[in-house]
Amino acid sequence: KQEVTQIPAALSVPEGENLVLNCSFTDSAIYNLQWFRQDPGKGLTSLLLIQSSQREQTSGRLNASLDKSSGRSTLYIAASQPGDSATYLCAENSGGSNYKLTFGKGTLLTVNP
């Protein structure tokens, strides 16, 4: 059974700091990995999608990397802002279909002004 682990469970940083969120997965036959953001009481917003053939993806201040051999992905947030405060979830797609998407429990990020 695939497992996705996100460490730390919660992170608090001052505004302007660069930070890294971690995601580890057990299934090396990964198809792709997605990072999502969830604001309190809201749905999930897709941030970045990395295919298994890629090593990283960038969108604005966000950069996600994928290392299949070690079973790890990181989400790097540059120059953090209070508006980045949210829960960040990663999800591993190991079945070539979204039906096999396994989610982590998320990292709750708080960026203090």
Added chain:
Amino acid sequence: ETGVTQTPRHLVMGMTNKKSLKCEQHLGHNAMYWYKQSAKKPLELMFVYSLEERVENNSVPSRFSPECPNSSHLFLHLHTLQPEDSALYLCASSQDGAGANTGELFFGEGSRLTVL
């Protein structure tokens, strides 16, 4: 309207009630999903419909009954629920190409369900 919309956003029901959650996607996708999100637990996939046909049911209790009348609409019918069914129910959609998966899920805002 854009994206994925869910109604109602909040629902309180007794254990003997019957209610329904509704989801509508305006993205032209051909697959829709119901997920359950409980506190301190990862998202759990409940149902998947691809091209209006149910393709996955992750051993969900029969008190949850999905319906997908067309590729844009998805319902979750609820009856005789238990307090432990209280959770955030999320709908999502994607463009499903078996073997040619885009992998990108678009979620609605969720329906917060409280069972008394």
